[in-house]
Amino acid sequence: MTDFTSLGVKAIRDGVANGDFTALEVAQAFNAAVDAASALNAFIVPTPEQAIGAAMRVDAKRAGGESLGAMAGVPIGMKDLFATQGTQTTAASHILEGFTPEYESTVSQNLWNAGAGMLGKLNLDQFAMGSSNETSHFGNVSSPWRKEDTNAAMSPGGSSGGSSTAVAARIAPAATGTDTGGSIRQPAAFTGICGIKPTYGRCSRWGVVAFASSLDQAGPMARSVEDCAIMLGAMAGFDPKDATSLQMDVPDWESALSSDLKGKKVGIPKEYRMDGTDEAILASWEQGKAWLKDAGAEIVDISLPHTKYALPAYYIIAPAEASSNLARYDGVRYGLRDLPEGAGLQDMYAETRAAGFGDEVKRRILIGTYVLSAGFYDAYYTQAQKVRALVARDFEQAWAQCDLILAPTTPTASFPLGSLTDDPLTMYLNDVFAVPASLAGLPAMSVPAGLNPDGLPLGLQIVGKPFDEQTVLDAGLAIEQRAGFTHAPEKWW
Amino acid sequence: MSDYRIQGQTGEWEVVIGLEVHAQITTQSKLFSGASTTFGAEPNSQVSLVDAAMPGMLPVPNRECVRQAVRTGMAIEAEIHSWSRFDRKNYFYADLPQGYQISQLYHPIVGEGSLLIEADEKHGIPEDKVIGIERIHIEQDAGKLMHDQHPTMSYVDLNRSGVALMEIVSRPDMGSPAEAGAYVRKLRSILRYVGSCDGNMEEGSMRADVNVSVRKVGDELGTRTETKNVNSVRFVMAVIEYEAARQVDVLESGGSVDQETRLFDVATGTTRTMRSKEDAHDYRYFPDPDLLPLVLEDDFLADCRASLPELPDAKRVRYEQELGLTPYNARELTAEVETFARFETLLGTAASAMGKPETAVATTVANWALSVAPGVIKSASENFPEETDPAHATAERQAAILAMQDKGEISGKQAKEIFELVLRTGREPAEIADTEGMKQVSDTGAIEAEIDKILANNADKVEQYKGGKDKLFGFFVGQTMKAMQGKANPAVVNELLKGKLG
Numbered sequence: 004m005t006d007f008t009s010l011g012v013k014a015i016r017d018g019v020a021n022g023d024f025t026a027l028e029v030a031q032a033f034n035a036a037v038d039a040a041s042a043l044n045a046f047i048v049p050t051p052e053q054a055i056g057a058a059m060r061v062d063a064k065r066a067g068g069e070s071l072g073a074m075a076g077v078p079i080g081m082k083d084l085f086a087t088q089g090t091q092t093t094a095a096s097h098i099l100e101g102f103t104p105e106y107e108s109t110v111s112q113n114l115w116n117a118g119a120g121m122l123g124k125l126n127l128d129q130f131a132m133g134s135s136n137e138t139s140h141f142g143n144v145s146s147p148w149r150k151e152d153t154n155a156a157m158s159p160g161g162s163s164g165g166s167s168t169a170v171a172a173r174i175a176p177a178a179t180g181t182d183t184g185g186s187i188r189q190p191a192a193f194t195g196i197c198g199i200k201p202t203y204g205r206c207s208r209w210g211v212v213a214f215a216s217s218l219d220q221a222g223p224m225a226r227s228v229e230d231c232a233i234m235l236g237a238m239a240g241f242d243p244k245d246a247t248s249l250q251m252d253v254p255d256w257e258s259a260l261s262s263d264l265k266g267k268k269v270g271i272p273k274e275y276r277m278d279g280t281d282e283a284i285l286a287s288w289e290q291g292k293a294w295l296k297d298a299g300a301e302i303v304d305i306s307l308p309h310t311k312y313a314l315p316a317y318y319i320i321a322p323a324e325a326s327s328n329l330a331r332y333d334g335v336r337y338g339l340r341d342l343p344e345g346a347g348l349q350d351m352y353a354e355t356r357a358a359g360f361g362d363e364v365k366r367r368i369l370i371g372t373y374v375l376s377a378g379f380y381d382a383y384y385t386q387a388q389k390v391r392a393l394v395a396r397d398f399e400q401a402w403a404q405c406d407l408i409l410a411p412t413t414p415t416a417s418f419p420l421g422s423l424t425d426d427p428l429t430m431y432l433n434d435v436f437a438v439p440a441s442l443a444g445l446p447a448m449s450v451p452a453g454l455n456p457d458g459l460p461l462g463l464q465i466v467g468k469p470f471d472e473q474t475v476l477d478a479g480l481a482i483e484q485r486a487g488f489t490h491a492p493e494k495w496w
Numbered sequence: 497m498s499d500y501r502i503q504g505q506t507g508e509w510e511v512v513i514g515l516e517v518h519a520q521i522t523t524q525s526k527l528f529s530g531a532s533t534t535f536g537a538e539p540n541s542q543v544s545l546v547d548a549a550m551p552g553m554l555p556v557p558n559r560e561c562v563r564q565a566v567r568t569g570m571a572i573e574a575e576i577h578s579w580s581r582f583d584r585k586n587y588f589y590a591d592l593p594q595g596y597q598i599s600q601l602y603h604p605i606v607g608e609g610s611l612l613i614e615a616d617e618k619h620g621i622p623e624d625k626v627i628g629i630e631r632i633h634i635e636q637d638a639g640k641l642m643h644d645q646h647p648t649m650s651y652v653d654l655n656r657s658g659v660a661l662m663e664i665v666s667r668p669d670m671g672s673p674a675e676a677g678a679y680v681r682k683l684r685s686i687l688r689y690v691g692s693c694d695g696n697m698e699e700g701s702m703r704a705d706v707n708v709s710v711r712k713v714g715d716e717l718g719t720r721t722e723t724k725n726v727n728s729v730r731f732v733m734a735v736i737e738y739e740a741a742r743q744v745d746v747l748e749s750g751g752s753v754d755q756e757t758r759l760f761d762v763a764t765g766t767t768r769t770m771r772s773k774e775d776a777h778d779y780r781y782f783p784d785p786d787l788l789p790l791v792l793e794d795d796f797l798a799d800c801r802a803s804l805p806e807l808p809d810a811k812r813v814r815y816e817q818e819l820g821l822t823p824y825n826a827r828e829l830t831a832e833v834e835t836f837a838r839f840e841t842l843l844g845t846a847a848s849a850m851g852k853p854e855t856a857v858a859t860t861v862a863n864w865a866l867s868v869a870p871g872v873i874k875s876a877s878e879n880f881p882e883e884t885d886p887a888h889a890t891a892e893r894q895a896a897i898l899a900m901q902d903k904g905e906i907s908g909k910q911a912k913e914i915f916e917l918v919l920r921t922g923r924e925p926a927e928i929a930d931t932e933g934m935k936q937v938s939d940t941g942a943i944e945a946e947i948d949k950i951l952a953n954n955a956d957k958v959e960q961y962k963g964g965k966d967k968l969f970g971f972f973v974g975q976t977m978k979a980m981q982g983k984a985n986p987a988v989v990n991e992l993l994k995g996k997l998g
Contacts, residue, residue: 086552099551106545108552210552217785246556246787324785327586330595331549335652348590375586375780384782 057120098359108210136164185437192462326371574609
C-alpha cells in the first residue's frame with residue numbers, strides 16, 4: 004500500500020488521473036496525518052471535511068470522464084492570511100479571531116478551480132510579521148527538524164512557518180505562502196523544502212490580508228521544484244480586482260521545466276558575503292556554484308552595491324504601509340471589539356487595538372506611524388523609497404551581465420524557538436538576503452542544498468529577471484538534481 | 497478689485513476668500529468599487545466589500561470618474577497632468593472604514609486653471625473678474641454617522657463611503673461675498689454643462705469649505721479660518737459676512753485670529769470652532785501602495801476633449817454675437833443647463849414654424865422665453881392652480897403661437913390668452929384661435945366694408961379730419977376695431993384708413 008503522505012503534488016495528481024488511487028484515499032491519509040501532528044501546531048483550523056469534499060468532486064469528475072485540473076486531487080494547506088469563504092480567517096491575530104469571510108481570495112479560488120482541496124488554515128506570524136513563527140496569537144509553530152541529539156524546539160521560519168512545517172513534516176504535500184521580505188524563502192530554507200516568490204503582480208493580492216501592499220506576493224511551498232512550478236501555475240494570473248496585478252499570460256512553467264543551463268550566466272553578488280554568515284552557508288554557496296556550472300551555466304562575479312541598505316529601507320517601507328493597512332482593524336465593523344462601559348469611540352479604538360494586536364504588530368505599527376509623521380517623512384520614508392529605487396537599479400544593471408543570481412537564502416540555519424525573541428534586530432537580519440529581491444519585485448526561490456553539521460537544512464536562493472520565473476525554476480531544478488536532498492525530519496510528534 | 501469693505505472702528509478692512517469645493521462626480525459606481533451611488537437609498541444598501549474595508553480588499557480606479565475629472569479640468573482650461581498618483585490620508589473615524597481616505601495630495605490630476613465671473617453691478621460685482629483655480633484632485637467620500645437612531649450610540653451608514661469627489665481648490669482671489677457667490681454659481685454651471693456633477697447642493701453633491709481672512713487695505717494676508725461643508729450659495733455668502741465681521745472684531749479688540757476649522761450653524765447664521773490648530777491631525781500622507789500611478793494616454797485625453805460641450809462663456813458670446821441677443825438675455829439664458837436647452841429647442845422649432853432663420857427670430861424667442869411665457873405661467877398658476885400644467889407648454893405649441901403672431905394672425909395680447917389656455921387645457925394653439933375666435937382679421941375686404949360704413953355714418957368727422965384735425969385718426973381706428981370686435985389687424989386698419997382719408 005502506498006504511503007500517500009510521502010507523495011508530492013505531481014505524484015498525487017498523476018496517480019489520481021491514472022486511477023492508481025483515489026483522491027479520497029489521499030485526502031483521508033493527509034487528514035489523519037494532520038490530526039496526529041497537533042504537537043507541531045502548524046494548523047490554526049484543520050478543515051478535513053473540505054479536503055474530503057474536494058477529493059470526492061475530483062473522483063466524481065474522473066469517473067464521469069471529465070478533464071481534471073492541474074492540482075486535481077491534491078489536498079493542500081492554506082496560509083491563514085488568505086480569506087476563505089465560510090472558514091475563519093485570522094492572520095494569526097486575536098483581532099480577527101472568529102472572523103469568517105463571505106468571500107474567497109483569488110489565489111485560493113484559483114487553486115480550488117484547479118482541483119485542489121483544503122486540509123486547513125495554516126499558522127503564521129501574526130499579520131505575516133515575523134521570521135520565526137513566534138508572533139502568532141495561536142502559539143508558536145515547531146519545526147519538525149531538531150538539531151542532532153537535542154530536543155529543543157526549533158523555529159520553522161516565518162512568516163509562513165505553518166506552511167513550511169506542514170510540508171516538511173509530510174502532513175501536507177504543498178502549501179500556500181506569502182512573501183513580503185522573505186516569508187516564503189526563509190521558512191523553506193529552514194525546513195528543507197522549496198518555495199518560490201514570483202514576480203510582484205503574478206499572483207493576485209485580492210482577498211489576502213494585507214501586510215505591506217507594495218511587497219506582498221503569494222507563492223507555493225512544496226518539496227520539489229516541479230511541484231512548485233505546477234502549483235504556481237495554478238495560483239497565478241491577471242486579476243482585474245487587483246490594480247497591481249500583471250496583465251500577462253501565465254506561461255506553462257511545468258512543461259518548459261529544464262535543468263539544462265547552457266548559455267545562462269549566473270551572477271554571484273560579492274556584497275552577499277557578509278560578516279556573520281555561517282561557514283556552512285558559505286560552503287553550500289560554493290557548492291551551488293559548482294552545481295550550476297555542472298548544469299552548463301557560466302559563473303560571473305557581479306556587484307549589487309546597495310545591498311546593505313536594503314534591510315533598513317525595508318524596515319521603513321513595510322512598517323509604513325502596514326501602519327496604514329492595519330488601521331481598518333478598529334472594532335467598528337468586524338473582528339474584536341473592546342468597548343468598556345461608557346467608553347467613547349477613541350477609547351474603543353485604543354482598547355480594541357491594544358487587546359487585538361500582538362507585540363510585534365504593535366512594534367511595526369509604531370515604527371510605521373513614526374516614519375510617516377510630519378517632520379520625519381522625508382528623512383525616513385522618502386529616503387527609503389530612494390534606496391528602494393537604487394536597489395532595483397542594482398539588479399537592472401546586473402542583468403546586463405547575468406541571467407540569474409545565486410546567493411544564500413539566509414545567513415544562518417534555523418535557531419531554537421525563544422532564542423531571538425528579545426533581540427528583534429538580530430531577528431530582522433534573518434531576511435537580509437531575501438529583502439533585496441522583494442524591494443525590486445523580482446522572482447526568487449529557495450531550494451534545499453544540504454544539511455549543516457547540526458543536521459539542519461540549508462537553502463540556496465535563486466533570483467531572476469522580472470517575469471522570468473522559468474529560469475529561476477530551471478536553475479532550482481538543476482540544483483535539486485545535483486543536491487539529491489532526500490532528507491526528511493525524524494518523526495518526534 | 498472688489499470694492500467690498502468692512503467698516504471697522506480703526507478703518508476699512510478688506511476680505512480675502514478662497515474656496516475648496518467638493519463636487520460629487522456623476523457616475524453609476526463609486527471611485528474604487530463597483531457599488532452603486534444612488535442617493536437616499538436604505539442605509540448600508542450601497543456598500544461593497546471594498547467600501548466596508550473588509551480584510552484583503554483592494555481599490556481599483558473607476559475610469560469614468562477619472563474621465564469626468566479630466567473633462568472638468570479641460571472646461572476650466574486647466575493643465576491636465578497625464579501622470580498623477582493617489583495618496584492615503586490617514587486618520588481614525590467611525591465613518592472611514594479603511595482608516596484612511598484615498599486622495600491626491602502630491603500629484604493631483606488637474607493643475608492650474610481659471611474661471612470667469614461676469615460683472616453684475618446690481619449684485620456688487622463692478623467688472624468681469626478671473627478667479628484662479630489652483631488644482632482639482634480626485635478623492636473618496638466618507639460614510640455618514642447617524643446620531644438620532646439610539647439614545648447612547650451612533651450608527652454608521654456607509655452608502656456614501658467611497659463615492660468619488662472632485663476637490664476644486666480656488667486661489668484666494670475673491671474679495672466679497674458676492675464674488676464668492678458668483679464663483680460657486682459659475683462653477684456649478686460649468687460642472688452641470690460638462691455633466692461631471694449634478695450640482696445638487698441640497699443633497700450634498702456639491703459643498704464648499706470656505707477660507708476667510710481679513711486685512712487692512714494693502715496689508716499682508718491675515719490668518720485664515722476654514723469653515724467646513726457649507727452647502728448653499730446663500731450660506732457661503734453668510735459664512736463670509738459673519739466670519740469677516742467676527743475677525744475684524746477680534747483684531748480690533750486686540751486679539752488675534754486662530755488658524756482653525758469652524759462649522760456653520762444654519763439656525764443662527766454664525767460659525768463656531770470645530771477644531772483648533774493644536775488638534776489638527778497629522779494625516780501621514782503617503783502614496784497608496786495598492787494603486788499604480790494614473791497615466792493618461794493621448795487618445796484618452798483627446799476623447800475627453802472631443803466630448804466637451806459648448807461651455808457657458810462661449811455660448812453667451814455666441815448668443816450675443818450671432819443671435820444678436822442683449823447681454824442680459826444672453827447671460828440669463830446660458831446660466832443653467834435647463835434654460836439654454838429649452839431655449840435652443842424652442843428657437844429651432846419656432847424658426848422652422850415661422851420659416852425664418854434662427855438669427856432672425858432669436859430676439860423674439862428670447863423675449864418670449866425669458867419674460868412673456870414665465871409671466872403667463874405665473875399668473876395662470878396663481879389664478880387657475882388646479883388646471884394649470886406647465887408640461888402642456890411644449891416647444892411645438894409655443895412655436896405655433898409665436899408663428900401666428902409673427903404672421904400677424906394674432907396680436908400679442910391674443911398670444912398670451914392662447915398660451916394661457918394651452919397651459920390650462922393642453923389644446924393646440926391653432927384650434928384655440930379658431931374655436932375661441934381669437935384670430936386677428938387681416939382680410940382687407942371685410943375691414944374695408946366696415947370702414948366704408950363708419951366713414952359714411954361720420955361724414956362730419958371726416959370733414960373735420962380733412963380740415964386738419966389729425967387727432968380724429970385715432971377715433972376712426974377705434975371705431976373700426978370696435979366694429980371688427982377687436983380682431984382686425986391694426987396695421988391693416990391703419991393702412992386702409994390712411995388710403996381712404998387721403
